[in-house]
Amino acid sequence: MSEAVITLHGLTKRFAGIDKPAVAPLDCTIHSGYVTGLVGPDGAGKTTLMRMLAGLLKADGGSASVLGFDPIQNDSELHAVLGYMPQKFGLYEDLTVMENLNLYADLRSVTG
Numbered sequence: 001m002s003e004a005v006i007t008l009h010g011l012t013k014r015f016a017g018i019d020k021p022a023v024a025p026l027d028c029t030i031h032s033g034y035v036t037g038l039v040g041p042d043g044a045g046k047t048t049l050m051r052m053l054a055g056l057l058k059a060d061g062g063s064a065s066v067l068g069f070d071p072i073q074n075d076s077e078l079h080a081v082l083g084y085m086p087q088k089f090g091l092y093e094d095l096t097v098m099e100n101l102n103l104y105a106d107l108r109s110v111t112g
Helices: 046-053 075-081 097-107
Strands: 004-013 023-031 061-066
Touching: 004 046, 023 046, 023 061, 046 061
Parallel strands: none
Antiparallel strands: 004 023, 004 061
């Protein structure tokens, strides 16, 4: 089996004033080389989970490893190898996907 790129153990997130957790205790391992989808209805916690995996939001409990990094403790190292585009940010519609990628790579001094 290929190496794990994402490992979650009991990952949870709650927001103040809301009874239901945004992310209930979640255990999951995602391996390199597989196509994996994160699907669910509005309010299911997909964006919250993605923000935690990108190191932009701290979990309330459990642990996460993304590409071997703790998203909170090793955020600089993780951000050097991980890209995240939130749903509220749009691409430039007059550019192709590759042109958008090249633009943002240039802005972040990404080479290769």
